[in-house]
Amino acid sequence: MSRVRATTWRPGPRLRVVLLLTPALLVVGVFVVGGVLQAVLQSLGFAPVVGESQWTLDAYRRVVTDPVVHDSLLLTARVSVISTALAAVLGTALALLVRRLGGRRRLAALFHGTLAVPHLVGALAIGLLLSPSGLLSRAAYRLGLVDSVQDVPALTQDAFGWGIIAEYTWKETPFVAVVALAALSRRVSDLEDVASTLGATRWQRLREVTLPVLAPPVAAASVLVLAFVTASYEVPRLLGRPYPATLSVEAFQRYRDIDLTSRPEAMALAVVIALLTTLAALAYLRLVGGLTRRSL
Amino acid sequence: MTRSPWRGAAVAVVAVVTLLPMVPVVLWAVAGAWRYPDLLPPETSLRGLRLLAGDGVLGALGTSVLVSTSVALLACLVGLPAGRALGLHRFRGRRLVQFLLLAPIIVPPLAVTLGLQVFFVRYGLADTVGGVVLVQLVPTVPYAASLLAAAHADLDTDHERAARVLGAGPVRTLLHVSLPLLRPALVTAFLLTFLISWSEYVLTLLVGGGRVTTLPLLLFSAIESSDRTAAAALGLLVVLPPVLLVLALTRVAGRDVAWVGVSRA
Amino acid sequence: MREPREPARPLPASAPAARVVVRDLVVRFGGTVAVDHLDLDLEPGSFTALLGPSGCGKSTTLGVLAGLQRPDAGSVTIDDVAVLDDPPERRPVGLVLQKPLLFPHLDVARNVGFGLRMAGASRAHERAEVAHMLRRVRLDDLGRRRPHELSGGQEQRVSLARALLRRPRVLLLDEPFSQLDPELRSEMRTLVRRLHDELGVTTLFVTHDRDEAVDVADQVVVLDRGRVVGGGTPEEVYTRPATLATARYFGPVNELSGQVDDGRFTSPDGTLAVPTDAASGPAVLVVRPEALSLSTGAATAHDVAVAVKEVRFAGTHIVVDTALADGTPLRAHLPVGSPVVPGATARLLLPPERCHVLGAQR
Numbered sequence: 001m002s003r004v005r006a007t008t009w010r011p012g013p014r015l016r017v018v019l020l021l022t023p024a025l026l027v028v029g030v031f032v033v034g035g036v037l038q039a040v041l042q043s044l045g046f047a048p049v050v051g052e053s054q055w056t057l058d059a060y061r062r063v064v065t066d067p068v069v070h071d072s073l074l075l076t077a078r079v080s081v082i083s084t085a086l087a088a089v090l091g092t093a094l095a096l097l098v099r100r101l102g103g104r105r106r107l108a109a110l111f112h113g114t115l116a117v118p119h120l121v122g123a124l125a126i127g128l129l130l131s132p133s134g135l136l137s138r139a140a141y142r143l144g145l146v147d148s149v150q151d152v153p154a155l156t157q158d159a160f161g162w163g164i165i166a167e168y169t170w171k172e173t174p175f176v177a178v179v180a181l182a183a184l185s186r187r188v189s190d191l192e193d194v195a196s197t198l199g200a201t202r203w204q205r206l207r208e209v210t211l212p213v214l215a216p217p218v219a220a221a222s223v224l225v226l227a228f229v230t231a232s233y234e235v236p237r238l239l240g241r242p243y244p245a246t247l248s249v250e251a252f253q254r255y256r257d258i259d260l261t262s263r264p265e266a267m268a269l270a271v272v273i274a275l276l277t278t279l280a281a282l283a284y285l286r287l288v289g290g291l292t293r294r295s296l
Numbered sequence: 297m298t299r300s301p302w303r304g305a306a307v308a309v310v311a312v313v314t315l316l317p318m319v320p321v322v323l324w325a326v327a328g329a330w331r332y333p334d335l336l337p338p339e340t341s342l343r344g345l346r347l348l349a350g351d352g353v354l355g356a357l358g359t360s361v362l363v364s365t366s367v368a369l370l371a372c373l374v375g376l377p378a379g380r381a382l383g384l385h386r387f388r389g390r391r392l393v394q395f396l397l398l399a400p401i402i403v404p405p406l407a408v409t410l411g412l413q414v415f416f417v418r419y420g421l422a423d424t425v426g427g428v429v430l431v432q433l434v435p436t437v438p439y440a441a442s443l444l445a446a447a448h449a450d451l452d453t454d455h456e457r458a459a460r461v462l463g464a465g466p467v468r469t470l471l472h473v474s475l476p477l478l479r480p481a482l483v484t485a486f487l488l489t490f491l492i493s494w495s496e497y498v499l500t501l502l503v504g505g506g507r508v509t510t511l512p513l514l515l516f517s518a519i520e521s522s523d524r525t526a527a528a529a530l531g532l533l534v535v536l537p538p539v540l541l542v543l544a545l546t547r548v549a550g551r552d553v554a555w556v557g558v559s560r561a
Numbered sequence: 562m563r564e565p566r567e568p569a570r571p572l573p574a575s576a577p578a579a580r581v582v583v584r585d586l587v588v589r590f591g592g593t594v595a596v597d598h599l600d601l602d603l604e605p606g607s608f609t610a611l612l613g614p615s616g617c618g619k620s621t622t623l624g625v626l627a628g629l630q631r632p633d634a635g636s637v638t639i640d641d642v643a644v645l646d647d648p649p650e651r652r653p654v655g656l657v658l659q660k661p662l663l664f665p666h667l668d669v670a671r672n673v674g675f676g677l678r679m680a681g682a683s684r685a686h687e688r689a690e691v692a693h694m695l696r697r698v699r700l701d702d703l704g705r706r707r708p709h710e711l712s713g714g715q716e717q718r719v720s721l722a723r724a725l726l727r728r729p730r731v732l733l734l735d736e737p738f739s740q741l742d743p744e745l746r747s748e749m750r751t752l753v754r755r756l757h758d759e760l761g762v763t764t765l766f767v768t769h770d771r772d773e774a775v776d777v778a779d780q781v782v783v784l785d786r787g788r789v790v791g792g793g794t795p796e797e798v799y800t801r802p803a804t805l806a807t808a809r810y811f812g813p814v815n816e817l818s819g820q821v822d823d824g825r826f827t828s829p830d831g832t833l834a835v836p837t838d839a840a841s842g843p844a845v846l847v848v849r850p851e852a853l854s855l856s857t858g859a860a861t862a863h864d865v866a867v868a869v870k871e872v873r874f875a876g877t878h879i880v881v882d883t884a885l886a887d888g889t890p891l892r893a894h895l896p897v898g899s900p901v902v903p904g905a906t907a908r909l910l911l912p913p914e915r916c917h918v919l920g921a922q923r
Binding site: 013014017021028029032040041042094107110115116117118121128129134138141149170227234238251252255274 | 303306307310311314315316317318319320321323324332333334335373374375377378380381382385387393395396397398399400401402403404405406407408409410411412414415430431433434437438441491494495497498512515516519520524527528531534535538539541542543545546
């Protein structure tokens with residue numbers, strides 16, 4: 001007696017994709033979108049905790065006219081742009097150097113090790129290295145470059161933000177280098193060989209072949225770096241001054257303020273940071289999407 | 297490739313500059329009283345290292361391990377099906393989904409968490425380990441999904457089809473064919489998300505409310521205190537697992553490591 | 562360290578083609594010898610095919626000529642000037658590889674004009690030359706396209722145009738069409754041949770495809786395991802190969818061992834005798850399957866008795882596998898419908914003019 005096996009229901013292809021994506025989209029949708037939405041709402045006056053909601057642009061007005069915020073924005077922009085630029089240039093140069101030297105495997109491992117160091121520890125390390133009583137200062141004293149602690153230029157907790165820039169540069173240069181090294185594949189060497197048979201000297205090959213081919217991945221990595229450093233908290237908090245602080249630190253301070261009216265301002269600042277980094281992300285997608293078609 | 301004598305020197309210079317910032321950390325961790333302007337600690341002491349065996353530190357270590365392991369597991373669990381959808385299927389709105397899944401990396405976690413805090417409080421997730429684990433999914437799921445999407449794109453579905461033809465059901469195919477094929481990517485995703493969670497400070501501070509103490513929180517207060525030795529010792533403890541894991545990761549995944557994979561997503 | 566020299570100046574519109582002489586070239590990779598004391602003579606304006614199976618060292622030789630590979634020993638001169646110390650950018654050599662390797666960030670026009678641009682030519686000059694060259698390779702309107710928008714054949718044409726724009730005195734091609742469909746390959750061969758004839762550039766064409774070599778080149782040099790094992794016009798190499806290896810390379814060939822005495826090759830059983838100018842001594846007679854035919858009439862010194870083993874249909878002919886009395890296999894391609902049956906005997910005619918006798922060799 002044979003039994004006919006009932007066909008089990010299997011989800012169609014469209015439904016299958018939806019099912020597969022649901023958990024991840026939930027995380028993103030509920031948490032990220034929800035969180036940002038909440039921040040926006042609270043910045044506009046929605047106050048579920050206090051109980052009284054009053055829709056107003058007051059928080060934004062206060063934030064936009066606040067000279068402290070202006071200084072904060074300036075500092076954040078300065079630190080982010082300089083760090084990203086340094087990381088991009090140094091990282092690319094480093095990758096090219098490592099490729100020429102051929103010590104790729106060991107140096108690559110070193111870079112990956114640095115990438116693994118949490119930024120918090122990085123802040124500690126840079127602080128211990130560059131602070132007025134830090135290791136570099138002591139070395140300078142030993143070498144006779146300075147006479148006392150007071151003579152040492154402030155590299156941490158300084159007005160310009162050098163300490164912060166140092167930490168970001170130290171951590172993100174290996175990141176760019178690793179991305180660039182991966183892009184310096186066999187195929188790039190082949191292209192450089194072809195260029196040489198067409199008469200290009202070593203400098204010409206670098207300018208006309210290597211750098212243009214490296215540009216898209218390095219640019220994409222740089223945008224990721226820019227987005228990260230703009231929004232980072234620990235490093236500017238530890239290596240920067242309380243005033244002016246970067247936007248993230250400002251936002252956090254206002255959030256923790258006993259005066260609850262500061263909270264919408266904190267949200268407003270958070271929204272501003274989110275806008276800045278989202279613009280960076282759009283640029284990133286444009287770069288990676290548009291240029292991937294043209295690059296290798 | 298030129299084999300000039302400068303080669304060794306250049307490699308050394310790069311290595312020194314890369315490692316330099318960690319030097320004072322190591323020195324301070326084992327230093328006794330070390331005043332300015334001594335270049336090297338005149339006396340070593342085990343005080344810093346002994347602190348690491350203290351209750352507070354061990355507790356934080358335990359919490360960190362618990363949180364990070366949970367986050368890594370969950371992130372991979374969530375990222376695996378998403379990665380499959382993105383890597384294997386062509387569907388309308390794929391680019392949009394890719395962008396959405398990248399959003400958590402781009403949108404500042406601070407902004408997200410400040411907003412979420414209200415909900416966490418309301419649903420009783422604030423100040424709990426569970427809440428911290430959940431919020432840490434935000435920066436980790438995108439990486440897991442991207443990595444696994446790339447892995448699925450390279451996956452040869454013929455193996456799965458062969459298994460089905462031979463009579464294996466969907467679950468057995470998954471367990472015995474798909475997962476083993478995806479193992480390097482899964483391991484990479486696990487290690488990477490573990491790493492991200494391990495280093496996380498702000499999210500834990502906000503959602504954990506100071507009640508959930510992970511190592512980074514301990515480290516932060518130590519850095520703010522004037523006890524450099526304690527801070528350095530803790531710093532070493534925090535740094536060690538990530539560095540070891542990443543070195544293991546480069547062994548598993550070969551030269552193309554996680555970060556590179558993400559920047560191509 | 563060499564002192565820096567000025568960059569190569571743009572070459573005149575039709576630079577004379579160069580004579581290339583390679584002497585005693587040796588290239589080793591670790592323990593293996595890729596190129597084993599190779600000698601090569603390319604007459605100015607000639608079109609030579611370098612033929613051989615994969616791994617025979619032909620691509621390596623090309624690499625040495627282009628300057629991308631340093632040899633372990635030997636010399637290379639272009640027009641009597643030693644070039645081994647010159648980097649690729651200083652050699653008057655153009656290179657086209659298997660993969661087009663077009664610069665992905667440049668459009669077709671800027672790809673083709675690359676060489677002139679590097680030499681410092683003006684934009685106007687570059688544009689004019691590029692337009693002219695694109696017309697030569699029949700890619701007139703594709704100047705603005707990007708490499709990823711091109712088909713495989715179009716990409717290789719751009720690659721060819723790019724290499725030739727600088728008017729190199731030597732053109733090197735390394736299996737440039739092996740990735741293309743057969744019809745396309747044939748078109749491209751015609752294109753290369755035409756460009757060679759128009760520009761008069763000394764051309765070296767590396768391939769593992771026997772038909773390709775025979776079709777496109779004036780001279781064929783056969784390589785095996787890093788050594789030259791045969792050379793000459795395509796016809797010579799095919800019908801009068803210098804070595805057994807060369808003979809075998811061009812397809813299955815019948816080999817009959819025997820003895821040469823006084824200008825005659827005789828098979829061991831004495832039934833076959835063929836005049837030859839090979840030296841006396843043990844020898845091998847090679848003859849192509851398609852050269853054999855069924856013998857009619859009385860037995861002569863040019864035919865042999867065989868036992869038919871197998872008959873297979875091969876479209877344009879039938880393949881008949883037979884054996885001589887002493888067991889030596891003999892294969893013949895006979896017209897469809899020939900009266901041969903497995904198990905029967907037959908007589909096969911070996912025309913002496915299509916037989917070739919080689920002195921005994923390993």
